[in-house]
Amino acid sequence: MELGRIDMDLLGRSFRCTCGREHHVPIRRVVVGDDAMVRMGEFARDEFVARPGPGNTAGGARAILVADRNTYAAAGDAARSALEGAGCDVEVLVLGGDGGNGRCVQGVLEADEEAIGRVLARLSGCGSESDVALSKSPEPAAGVAVSAAARKTFAVAVGSGTINDIVKYASFKAGCPYISVPTAPSMDGYTSSVAALLLGGFKRTLPAAPPLAVFADLGVLSRAPSNMVAAGFGDLLGKLTAGADWVLARLVNGEYYCELAAELARSIALECLERGSEIGTRTKGAIKSLTEGLIWSGIAMLMVGNSRPASGAEHHLSHYWELKSLREGRPQPFHGTKVGVATILIAGVYADILGRDPRGIDLADLKRRHRSREEREERIRRFYGPMAGEAIIETAGKYLPWEEREKKLREVVARWDEIRDTLRGIVPGADRVRDALEQAGAPATPEAIGFSSDWVWEALANAKDLRMRFTVLDFADLLGFLDEIASAGAYKRSQGGS
Ligand SMILES: [Zn+2]
Ligand SMILES: [Zn+2]
Numbered sequence: 001m002e003l004g005r006i007d008m009d010l011l012g013r014s015f016r017c018t019c020g021r022e023h024h025v026p027i028r029r030v031v032v033g034d035d036a037m038v039r040m041g042e043f044a045r046d047e048f049v050a051r052p053g054p055g056n057t058a059g060g061a062r063a064i065l066v067a068d069r070n071t072y073a074a075a076g077d078a079a080r081s082a083l084e085g086a087g088c089d090v091e092v093l094v095l096g097g098d099g100g101n102g103r104c105v106q107g108v109l110e111a112d113e114e115a116i117g118r119v120l121a122r123l124s125g126c127g128s129e130s131d132v133a134l135s136k137s138p139e140p141a142a143g144v145a146v147s148a149a150a151r152k153t154f155a156v157a158v159g160s161g162t163i164n165d166i167v168k169y170a171s172f173k174a175g176c177p178y179i180s181v182p183t184a185p186s187m188d189g190y191t192s193s194v195a196a197l198l199l200g201g202f203k204r205t206l207p208a209a210p211p212l213a214v215f216a217d218l219g220v221l222s223r224a225p226s227n228m229v230a231a232g233f234g235d236l237l238g239k240l241t242a243g244a245d246w247v248l249a250r251l252v253n254g255e256y257y258c259e260l261a262a263e264l265a266r267s268i269a270l271e272c273l274e275r276g277s278e279i280g281t282r283t284k285g286a287i288k289s290l291t292e293g294l295i296w297s298g299i300a301m302l303m304v305g306n307s308r309p310a311s312g313a314e315h316h317l318s319h320y321w322e323l324k325s326l327r328e329g330r331p332q333p334f335h336g337t338k339v340g341v342a343t344i345l346i347a348g349v350y351a352d353i354l355g356r357d358p359r360g361i362d363l364a365d366l367k368r369r370h371r372s373r374e375e376r377e378e379r380i381r382r383f384y385g386p387m388a389g390e391a392i393i394e395t396a397g398k399y400l401p402w403e404e405r406e407k408k409l410r411e412v413v414a415r416w417d418e419i420r421d422t423l424r425g426i427v428p429g430a431d432r433v434r435d436a437l438e439q440a441g442a443p444a445t446p447e448a449i450g451f452s453s454d455w456v457w458e459a460l461a462n463a464k465d466l467r468m469r470f471t472v473l474d475f476a477d478l479l480g481f482l483d484e485i486a487s488a489g490a491y492k493r494s495q496g497g498s
Contacts, residue, residue, distance in 0.1 A: 010299070019258035023303040027191055029213035030299075032221075032291045034284075037082040040179065040215035045086035047212070048154055062153045063088040064122045066167050068096040068109050071159035071183045075220045079158050079181050093122055095166070111165040112198045119155065119170035126153030126176040157211070160184040160228065161196070161335075169195035172208035180211035184224035185232040185291040187336050188310060190214055191298030203326075210302055216291050222282045227334065229290070230442035233279050234340020236293045237433055238314040239269040241346040244427045245312030245471040251419050252412060252478075253470055258304055265300035265309035268293030273428060276439030313349070313463065313471035317342035320463040321451060323387055333449040340437050341446055345456065347430035349472055349485055354420050354427075358413050358479050363406065366480045370402045383462045391465050398468065400478075408478060460486035 012028035028047075031039045048061035063083045067076050072094050083090045095118065096109040109115065155178035157167035164180055171178040172195075180190050189196065195208040243266040249255035268289055272279070278286035300309040307315075318338035325332055371379070376399055381388040400408065412419065437444040446456050461483060464473040476482040 010303075017258060017260055017303075019256070019260065021256075021258065021304075023258075023261075025299060025302060027210055027213065027299060027302070029215075030191075030292075030295055031214070032216040032218065032288050032295070034218050036181075036215040036217040037078045040079065040181070040213070041082035041086040043213055043215070044083055044088055044154075044179070048152070049087040060152075061088045062126075063090045063156050064093060064119070064153065065090055065156045065158060066093045066095065066119055066163060067158040068163060069094060071163055074183045074223065075158050075181055075217060078217065078220075079156060083156065091122060093119065095119075095163070109162050110198045111162050111169070111196065113200075115166045116170045116173075116197070119166055120174055123153060123155060123170060123174035123176055126174055154178060154212070156181060158183060160186050160224075161189055164190055165195040165197060168208045168211070169197060169206065177209075177212040180214045182214065182216045182291065183220055184228040185216075185221050185287060185294055186224070186228040186334065187232060187235050188294040188297040188301075191295050191302065192307075193302055210298075214295055216295070218284050218288055218291075221291055222284060222287050226441060227337070229279065229282065229287070230437075230440055231334035231336030231340070232290055232294055233272070233276070233336070233440045234334075234338070234343065234437060234442055235336030236269045236272055236290060236297070237436060238312075238336075238339040238343045239265045239293070239297055239310055240273070240426075240428050240433070241314045241343050241350070241472075242266075242308075242310050242312035243269075244350060244423055245469075246308055247426055248419070248423060248472060248475055249470040251415070251422065252408070252475060255470065256304075258309075261300040261303045261309045264303075265297040268296060270428075273432060273436050276436035279440040308469065312346070312469070313473045314339050314342040314346045316463040316466050316469075316471060316473065317345060317459045319466055320459040321455060323384075323466075324455065324458075327385060330450070333443070337443055337449060340433075340442055341444065341449060341451075342459075344430050344434045344437070344444065345446075345460065345489055346472060347427055347433050348489055349460070349476065350423060350427040351430060352485050352488060353472065353476050353479070353481060354424055356479075356481060358409070358416055361409070361413070361480065363409070366409075367402055367406070369480065370405065373399050373401075380462075380465050383458065384465070395465050395468055398464070398470075398474065405478065412479070456489060457486050460489050 010025050011030060012025065014022060014024040017023050029043055044061065044063065065076065065080055076092065080090050080092065095115050153176050155167050155171040155176060157164045157178055158181045160183055167178050182190050191210050191214060193208060193210045194205050197204050197206055243262055246257060246262055250257040272289055272293055275286045275289065279290060297310045301307050318335065321338055322332060377392050380391050384391045434444045443449045460473065464471065464477060473482060476485050
């Protein structure tokens with residue numbers, strides 16, 4: 001299998017990889033192009049209509065097409081006629097305000113109980129046999145392996161993040177397959193096996209099943225709102241620092257690493273780094289690359305069973321800002337918009353740390369400054385407020401007593417040349433990331449999305465305590481540079497530098 005490029009042969013397959021693991025990609029078809037709706041019709045006919053089975057002796061299929069008003073206007077009719085042309089009975093469910101179904105907060109549809117319930121009501125009974133299979137399965141991804149009877153009904157999510165999350169979760173619960181029709185290249189969740197939901201007023205990420213197929217119409221994607229395209233570009237560029245964090249974790253901690261998944265997540269992002277202005281003017285070629293980059297980044301996550309290939313310190317900064325904004329009741333920029341800005345900062349952290357030399361570290365001084373477990377938890381309480389308990393439990397394993405930290409430090413020092421040279425070959429300069437975002441018309445400074453230098457400092461210094469995943473921020477902390485780097489990063493930002 002050739003590395004560094006997308007490979008349609010991976011779709012719908014299980015295979016033994018050079019990383020030593022068996023990977024399974026349950027998504028069977030990915031089409032990003034002008035003919036996506038035609039191809040979806042062919043797929044629906046072959047997959048559902050032309051396959052009579054138990055309980056479906058007459059053939060035929062029922063498609064529940066879910067959209068909101070905007071996304072239906074963008075792609076609903078085209079999707080509907082493609083499905084009807086394939087012989088499906090299509091039922092349309094438009095969620096959202098102004099006569100639609102589902103709850104809106106300030107005009108925005110939420111992926112909450114009500115919306116999920118409405119989709120579930122339409123899907124009920126479609127997966128009675130596969131429910132059994134699902135409950136026995138340890139892997140959520142197996143949810144797409146539905147019985148022939150369940151094939152009669154399938155869902156089609158016409159929309160972006162929220163619609164996709166609602167349909168992904170509802171179809172998983174109902175045990176029936178779904179097809180994703182993205183209307184904006186805004187994030188990499190289309191192909192993931194988790195759904196971001198708002199349950200009981202809290203944001204939750206729950207296991208679900210990825211779509212059976214993705215059909216993305218280039219004309220529709222090119223007409224998506226510019227702030228959503230810019231957000232998708234930010235999320236995609238985040239793969240560059242996320243990939244570096246994974247390599248760093250392999251080098252420092254011997255963490256499991258899959259070169260194929262890493263390349264799938266990273267290669268298109270690297271290519272798109274040079275195409276900022278094309279993203280800004282929305283050439284079809286650039287929009288196609290952006291969309292494919294996001295889709296294949298999701299597939300890389302599916303392959304390894306977690307978000308490691310696509311999410312590192314830049315995502316931790318974004319999540320930290322998100323939690324802080326929620327606590328303070330402030331408006332949220334899009335996920336990818338925050339990730340893009342954070343990617344510039346993390347590229348700057350890499351440049352800073354790789355320019356230092358840990359061989360000169362004064363171990364006696366570092367030992368004096370070493371925090372006890374209690375001091376660490378006290379600090380988390382100070383910055384995380386009501387979320388502190390969860391953060392302390394989640395990241396308890398990150399704490400190293402001095403003896404263990406010293407041992408790890410000595411290992412890093414002994415391999416410093418290798419670590420530095422490997423990472424320098426991977427991480428792009430902060431200026432390149434910022435230029436690309438600016439050319440694309442995306443916000444490229446924390447100030448542009450309403451975050452002060454205090455917020456930058458706070459996130460750089462504390463975001464590592466949000467998740468167990470090891471990133472460059474943990475690495476900086478291990479070497480005793482984190483507070484200095486966080487202050488320098490925040491200061492430079494406030495001066496308009498990188
Ligand atoms: Zn993301
Ligand atoms: Zn692998």
